[in-house]
Amino acid sequence: MASNSGFDPLYWKKIVVVLCLGWAVIWIYRTILTPIFPEIQATIGAHSNAEMGLIASFYFFAYTGMQIPSGILVDKFGKKVVLIPGFCLFIIATLLIGNATSLTMVYAGSLLAGMGCGSYYGSAYSLSSENIPLERRGLATAIINSGSALGMAIGLIASSLLVKSMGMDWQLTIFMITALLVIMTLVFAVVIKGGSYSSHLASQPTSTTAAAAAPEETNESSGLFSMRMISAYVMYFATCYGYYMIVTWLPSFLQQERGFEGVAIGFSSALVAFASVPGALFFSRMSDRFRNKKVQLIIFLELCAAVMLVCTVISPDSTTLLISLILYGLLGKLAVDPIMISFVADNAPKKGYGTSFGVFNFFGMSSSVIAPFLTGVISDNTGSKVMGFYISAGILVVGTLIFFIVNVLMKQKSKRQTAAQA
Numbered sequence: 009m010a011s012n013s014g015f016d017p018l019y020w021k022k023i024v025v026v027l028c029l030g031w032a033v034i035w036i037y038r039t040i041l042t043p044i045f046p047e048i049q050a051t052i053g054a055h056s057n058a059e060m061g062l063i064a065s066f067y068f069f070a071y072t073g074m075q076i077p078s079g080i081l082v083d084k085f086g087k088k089v090v091l092i093p094g095f096c097l098f099i100i101a102t103l104l105i106g107n108a109t110s111l112t113m114v115y116a117g118s119l120l121a122g123m124g125c126g127s128y129y130g131s132a133y134s135l136s137s138e139n140i141p142l143e144r145r146g147l148a149t150a151i152i153n154s155g156s157a158l159g160m161a162i163g164l165i166a167s168s169l170l171v172k173s174m175g176m177d178w179q180l181t182i183f184m185i186t187a188l189l190v191i192m193t194l195v196f197a198v199v200i201k202g203g204s205y206s207s208h209l210a211s212q213p214t215s216t217t218a219a220a221a222a223p224e225e226t227n228e229s230s231g232l233f234s235m236r237m238i239s240a241y242v243m244y245f246a247t248c249y250g251y252y253m254i255v256t257w258l259p260s261f262l263q264q265e266r267g268f269e270g271v272a273i274g275f276s277s278a279l280v281a282f283a284s285v286p287g288a289l290f291f292s293r294m295s296d297r298f299r300n301k302k303v304q305l306i307i308f309l310e311l312c313a314a315v316m317l318v319c320t321v322i323s324p325d326s327t328t329l330l331i332s333l334i335l336y337g338l339l340g341k342l343a344v345d346p347i348m349i350s351f352v353a354d355n356a357p358k359k360g361y362g363t364s365f366g367v368f369n370f371f372g373m374s375s376s377v378i379a380p381f382l383t384g385v386i387s388d389n390t391g392s393k394v395m396g397f398y399i400s401a402g403i404l405v406v407g408t409l410i411f412f413i414v415n416v417l418m419k420q421k422s423k424r425q426t427a428a429q430a
Contacts, residue, residue: 019201020139024148026199027132028155033188034125035159037102038067040167040181043259043274047171047178052111057260059111061384064256066115067122068376074126075373079134079366087131087362088200094127095193099186106182129369134361135200137353143296145353149346150292157288157342160281164259168274232364236355239414244348244372246407247310250317250400251341252376254280257383258333261393266329279330283337292346302351303415306344307408313340314404321397375403 041048045060081090098121105117132152140148170176231237259277262268268276291309295302316336323329337343349365356364383396 020136020141020144020148022199023135023139024151026195027136027152028158029195030128030132030192031152031155032159032162033185033192034128035156036163036166036188037098037121037159037185038064039160039163039255039277040185042256043164043167043277044171044178044181045260048114051178052108052114055111056384057387058381058384061256061380063111063114063118064252064380065377067118067125068252068373068380070119070122071126072122072370072373072377074123075129075366075370076363077366078127079130079362079364082130082134082362082366083360087135088196090127091131091200092193092196094124094131095189095196096124098124099189099193100124102182102186102189106179106186130362130366133349133353133365136349137361137365146292146296146346146350147289149349150288153288153342153345153349154285157281157284157337160255161278164274164278164281165271166274168259168271172273173271231355232357232360232367234355235414235418237352237364237368239411240348240352240355241368241371243306243310243407243411244368245375246404247313247341247344247348248372249375249379249403250313253379253383253396253400254317254336256380257387257393257396260387265392265394266326268326276330276333279333280337280340281342283334284340284342287338287340287343288346291343292350295347295350299354302347302354303411306347306351307412309339309344309347310404310408310411313344314401314408316340317397317401317404321394 041063049055049060078090078094101117101120101124104120105114108114108117133149136149136152137145167178167181170181171178258280259273262276263273291305295305298305313336316332316339319332320329320336323332352364352368353361356368379396379400382399383393386395386399387393
């Protein structure tokens with residue numbers, strides 16, 4: 009018992025708060041640039057939609073490329089050793105962008121920012137999966153992910169309000185992010201430590217330990233490239249494609265094709281983020297209560313999200329469009345993320361969470377490299393981003409179908425094996 013005298017029963021709650029704030033800062037950066045592309049071009053010169061879309065693509069290319077290496081490093085050296093240097097690189101990146109005088113400098117800063125942020129996903133969800141009690145995993149993950157929604161809302165509104173409406177220099181908003189990153193790096197250094205809730209439970213010779221471990225130990229499909237994990241990778245690719253298309257191009261779509269102006273652009277775009285918080289909390293709580301229904305819940309949410317993507321562009325008026333955005337936020341990526349992460353944690357190898365989440369996020373974020381640039385190309389050639397929405401919805405439907413088929417087949421296989429053993 010003495011070896012556990014330093015165990016903090018509140019540590020997992022501190023982890024939830026810190027990781028939520030970490031996502032918030034990352035997402036403030038991710039979304040603060042897109043509403044102010046015209047102001048940025050006033051500094052660096054005029055460029056096409058495809059060229060401006062590459063700002064996001066450079067970020068996500070580096071971010072995606074870092075997922076598997078950072079996951080391996082997390083498993084080998086620990087979360088803190090990977091996370092803090094990553095955020096230091098992120099700080100350097102924002103300083104470079106804030107001082108940019110050309111699009112090339114912005115590209116370089118975006119690439120470095122993606123590399124720095126690439127350390128976060130594997131570290132964050134390894135920490136959460138190892139320290140959060142199993143029965144709280146879904147809800148706690150939803151709270152962590154709500155930082156994404158908070159940061160997205162702040163980034164969209166702040167850039168529209170401060171830069172477009174109040175005339176603040178766009179560079180100053182980037183330096184404000186730099187300050188937030190410095191604060192978060194210090195918080196990580198102070199709060200994150202070694203050890204985990206699971207290792208503490210493992211040292212306790214009680215029936216509670218066995219009960220907590222039972223759902224994971226009896227899972228017959230745990231493996232980095234098991235069929236269930238592959239279906240999760242495909243599903244996350246499809247989920248992220250539509251979401252990052254929305255994040256990158258929704259402000260421009262609302263302004264250029266629907267006539268939204270000024271701060272209304274930021275507030276309307278932020279509706280997705282605002283609506284996602286109650287959706288994520290509600291559905292993650294449902295997944296905690298009905299753990300054997302995660303697949304059905306994921307499929308339901310993904311199909312609803314696909315419908316809302318289509319409704320966004322076919323809406324005959326602004327009110328219907330805004331309702332579609334709210335419902336996409338309520339039922340879309342940020343709502344399904346906690347359930348997907350819990351699904352991966354249930355099926356991934358338990359001794360390699362960092363690598364598992366790195367691979368999972370690599371496949372998902374691969375779509376974020378493609379979506380911003382491809383939608384920009386479509387816009388340049390057609391004069392509209394509508395086709396980008398349709399493509400996103402189609403990819404989401406196909407991904408959901410693959411996820412459904414694989415998990416149904418795996419469930420039937422499991423039943424046959426059980427019957428044969430009986």
